[in-house]
Amino acid sequence: MTGLYEKYRVSPYYIWLGFLCAVLLLGAYATAVRFLGHEEVFGATNLVPLGILISTYIFFVVTSTGLCFITCFGHVFRLHRYELIAKRGVFLSIITLLAGFLAICLETERPWRLASLFIVSPNFTAPIWWMAFFYNIYLVFLVIEFCALLFEKSVLARFAGIGGFLTAIAAHSTLGAIFGLIKAKPFWAGPFLPIYFILSALVSGTAFLIFMTIATYRVQRRSIPTEIEELIVEMGKKLLVLFLGIVIFFWIWKVISSLYGHPPGKYEAMMSLIAGPLSLRFWLFEILIGLLIPFFFLLFFPKAKSSKGVFLASLLVLIGLFVSRFDLVITGQIAPVWGGPYASYSPTLIEWTMVASAIALCLLIYSIGEKLLPLEEKIPTEGAKEKAEDNTEDAS
Amino acid sequence: MTPKRYAMVIDLNRCIGCDTCAVACKMENDVPLGVWRIWVNQKEKGTYPHVRRAYLPVLCNHCENPICVYPCPVKATYRRKEDGIVVVDPHLCVGCKICIVACPYQMRSLDPIKRVAQKCNFCVHRIEAGLRPACVEACPTMAMVFGDLNDKNGPFVRLLAERPAQRLKMSYGTYPQVYYIGKDVSLIPFEKGGSIYDKREG
Numbered sequence: 001m002t003g004l005y006e007k008y009r010v011s012p013y014y015i016w017l018g019f020l021c022a023v024l025l026l027g028a029y030a031t032a033v034r035f036l037g038h039e040e041v042f043g044a045t046n047l048v049p050l051g052i053l054i055s056t057y058i059f060f061v062v063t064s065t066g067l068c069f070i071t072c073f074g075h076v077f078r079l080h081r082y083e084l085i086a087k088r089g090v091f092l093s094i095i096t097l098l099a100g101f102l103a104i105c106l107e108t109e110r111p112w113r114l115a116s117l118f119i120v121s122p123n124f125t126a127p128i129w130w131m132a133f134f135y136n137i138y139l140v141f142l143v144i145e146f147c148a149l150l151f152e153k154s155v156l157a158r159f160a161g162i163g164g165f166l167t168a169i170a171a172h173s174t175l176g177a178i179f180g181l182i183k184a185k186p187f188w189a190g191p192f193l194p195i196y197f198i199l200s201a202l203v204s205g206t207a208f209l210i211f212m213t214i215a216t217y218r219v220q221r222r223s224i225p226t227e228i229e230e231l232i233v234e235m236g237k238k239l240l241v242l243f244l245g246i247v248i249f250f251w252i253w254k255v256i257s258s259l260y261g262h263p264p265g266k267y268e269a270m271m272s273l274i275a276g277p278l279s280l281r282f283w284l285f286e287i288l289i290g291l292l293i294p295f296f297f298l299l300f301f302p303k304a305k306s307s308k309g310v311f312l313a314s315l316l317v318l319i320g321l322f323v324s325r326f327d328l329v330i331t332g333q334i335a336p337v338w339g340g341p342y343a344s345y346s347p348t349l350i351e352w353t354m355v356a357s358a359i360a361l362c363l364l365i366y367s368i369g370e371k372l373l374p375l376e377e378k379i380p381t382e383g384a385k386e387k388a389e390d391n392t393e394d395a396s
Numbered sequence: 397m398t399p400k401r402y403a404m405v406i407d408l409n410r411c412i413g414c415d416t417c418a419v420a421c422k423m424e425n426d427v428p429l430g431v432w433r434i435w436v437n438q439k440e441k442g443t444y445p446h447v448r449r450a451y452l453p454v455l456c457n458h459c460e461n462p463i464c465v466y467p468c469p470v471k472a473t474y475r476r477k478e479d480g481i482v483v484v485d486p487h488l489c490v491g492c493k494i495c496i497v498a499c500p501y502q503m504r505s506l507d508p509i510k511r512v513a514q515k516c517n518f519c520v521h522r523i524e525a526g527l528r529p530a531c532v533e534a535c536p537t538m539a540m541v542f543g544d545l546n547d548k549n550g551p552f553v554r555l556l557a558e559r560p561a562q563r564l565k566m567s568y569g570t571y572p573q574v575y576y577i578g579k580d581v582s583l584i585p586f587e588k589g590g591s592i593y594d595k596r597e598g
Contacts, residue, residue: 038509046431046505049493109491109511117470121488128469128494183463183568184500337502 013371020364027357030350031106041350047343048333053107055325056355058175059204060100060362061135062197062325065172066205067093068142068164070235075154076161084228086157088216088375089209090146092366096208097139099362106354127178134171141167150373172197179332186265187258188332196250203243204321207314210236214311216370229307236310237298240317244295251291268335268342277342278331281323290320400479401545402518403573404532405555406453410539413438413451420534421455424519431505433516434531452579453540455531456503456516457564457572458482464499468492473513480573481520486512500568518542545573 034041044051071089074082105111114132122129145160176194183189210232217224224232257263258270273282294313303309334343347355369375413436421427421434434455441448458475462482465473472488473495475481484495484504489512496504496513507514519529527533532540543552561575 040508044493046496047502049496049506109493109506110489113470113488113490117472117488117490121470121472123466123468123471125466126469126494127467128492132469178467178494181467182494182498184498333497337500 013367017364017367020360020367023360024357024364026353027360030353030357033350034106034354041348043346043348043351045343045345048330048345050329050333051107051345052326052329052347052351053103053354053358055322055329056358057100057103057107058329059322059325060096060103060358061172061175062201062321063204063208064093064097064100065168065198066201066203067096067209068138068168068205069202070205070209070239072161072165075149075157076165081227081231084231084377085209085213087146087149087373087377088213089205090142090149091369091373091375092209092212093205094139094142094146095362095365095369097135097142098365099358101135102361103355103358106358127174127181131171131174131178134167134174138164138167138171168201169198172201179328182332185269185332185335186263187269187335192250192254196247196254199243199246199250200321200324203240203247203317206235206240206243207317207321210240210310210314211318212366214307218311224307233305233307233310236313237305240310240314241295241298244291244298244317248291248295251287265335269331272334272342273327273331277334277344278327281327285323286320286327289316290324291317294320398546399477400547401573402458402479402481402523403543403545403552403575404455404518404529405541405543405552405561405575405577407539407541407559408451408576408578410537411436411451411453412537412539413449414536416534416536417453417531417540420530421516421519424522424530427514428507428509431507431514433503433505433514452576453531454501454503454564455574456482456499456518457501457570457574458516458518460571460573461569463568463570464495464504467494467498469494476520479523481518481523482515483517483520484513484515486510486514489513500565500570501572 030041042051067089071082071086071093073079074084074086105114108114118129118132124130141160141164145157145164148154148157148160173194176197179185179188180190180193213228213232214224255270255274258266259274272278294316298310298313301309330345334345336342415436418432418435422432425433427433434453437452437454439450439452441450458481460480462475465475465482468474469492470488470490472486472490473482473484476483486507491506491511491513493506493513496502496506499515504513504515506512519527519531522529528542532542541552541555543550543555545553545556547553556575559577561577562579563572563575565572
């Protein structure tokens with residue numbers, strides 16, 4: 001019996017891959033229902049046309065940009081400790097971008113027209129066009145950077161990293177500008193969003209990298225090498241806290257400026273968050289779970305100094321950020337234009353399935369990549385370190 | 397030949413809220429179920445016995461500065477140079493829905509069958525054939541008048557010169573080309589506690 005069990009035993013890794021493939025298949029079914037069927041299967045209405053897939057797209061590309069920034073610390077800005085997480089970071093940056101692309105294609109009504117029309121009939125006054133343009137270049141830079149890191153071409157990695165860093169800023173702030181340049185929605189309009197998106201990318205990227213790195217070691221039941229653990233804990237204790245603090249500061253002024261003097265449109269939108277239909281999500285998920293609890297936990301609790309602590313904090317931040325993106329997209333749209341009550345939107349099962357499939361795509365590529373690609377940096381042993389130091393001394 | 401600048405005047409003193417314009421538009425343009433290109437906002441004003449129902453027919457304003465046009469990534473929507481009409485090319489639209497969000501009057505919607513953005517185009521096919529838009533043609537009280545602003549001696553420009561007219565949400569700097577005679581202050585958007593019957597929700 002045991003022999004039979006051993007013979008047909010499937011490793012948990014393949015069960016995991018199978019589960020992710022099943023979610024992707026469900027996503028494919030949902031896609032077919034949406035694009036081949038004749039019924040409207042999205043919860044979006046003409047008053048709230050942009051739904052949860054847009055916010056999922058934002059969540060993923062924000063994370064990708066943030067990961068790019070964090071990984072640049074190592075081989076671009078020469079903070080050498082961060083080279084330890086460079087390969088994993090850049091790889092995650094690529095796959096989160098791909099998951100984001102999947103989400104936005106599923107949200108668009110006619111995605112098969114996207115590629116050709118963006119080239120044949122470009123509108124240079126449209127932030128969407130510029131965003132697509134920059135994100136595509138960004139993707140190319142990321143792939144070059146990743147290959148250079150894999151083959152240890154440090155100069156190429158550095159230049160590709162610089163290119164990725166600059167295009168990431170361009171692409172990501174343009175994403176903020178898609179919303180920021182819509183004058184019709186006072187809650188979004190203005191320079192706040194392009195700037196805020198760049199800032200929140202740092203939060204998102206740091207949290208995601210911490211979460212995925214620790215989760216990978218935990219799932220594989222391996223102990224985290226001390227150098228990496230120290231770096232990850234430091235990222236949580238210092239970087240994440242700093243970025244969270246700045247986000248809290250930004251939000252305080254966003255709230256005050258949206259309420260002060262009842263600016264039309266803005267006031268109604270902000271009130272929907274503070275004391276309206278979105279208030280539970282806002283206070284519980286965005287503010288408490290996403291910002292305040294991880295911020296004070298990392299800042300004041302000694303237990304947060306372990307990898308478990310930063311893991312938990314980054315998980316909370318990621319949940320908060322996902323809800324925050326959703327609320328950002330919805331809040332801008334639900335304020336009444338012709339008077340009357342708030343418009344309503346709740347995602348349908350089809351939309352949730354598509355969101356799940358975007359997450360599954362990200363995890364699937366990561367799981368396969370983690371197995372096949374050498375994502376771990378070789379940590380030099382003490383002997384090798386001394387030798388390297390001797391060499392540098394000799395050279396000088 | 398000088399280019400035309402088509403515009404519309406709606407005399408709210410004549411509007412009886414019969415929705416004929418909305419129905420005529422639906423029939424003329426084959427507008428799908430659940431979507432409208434023109435509708436009549438309604439609001440009850442005052443308390444009994446001094447009560448009145450105010451009407452505000454709304455449609456695409458064909459703005460001179462169309463802020464819904466700029467964010468379209470593929471030039472699927474544009475303002476025609478020859479007559480100032482803002483149109484959507486359904487063969488180019490990718491359905492990103494950004495124009496629907498960007499219109500401050502919420503006059504764009506998604507065609508659930510073609511899966512592209514759609515809106516009032518002043519019945520451009522009728523205008524090119526020398527006819528008037530369907531809503532104007534159908535209005536039983538002749539509350540809607542359609543004409544060319546560049547025809548300086550025409551009846552349309554004379555009407556606008558003789559009667560005080562207002563436009564909607566001028567604060568956005570869009571310079572809408574639909575003018576309202578006798579616009580009621582109670583129909584101004586963002587009015588506190590206001591509740592205007594919105595066809596798309598009812």
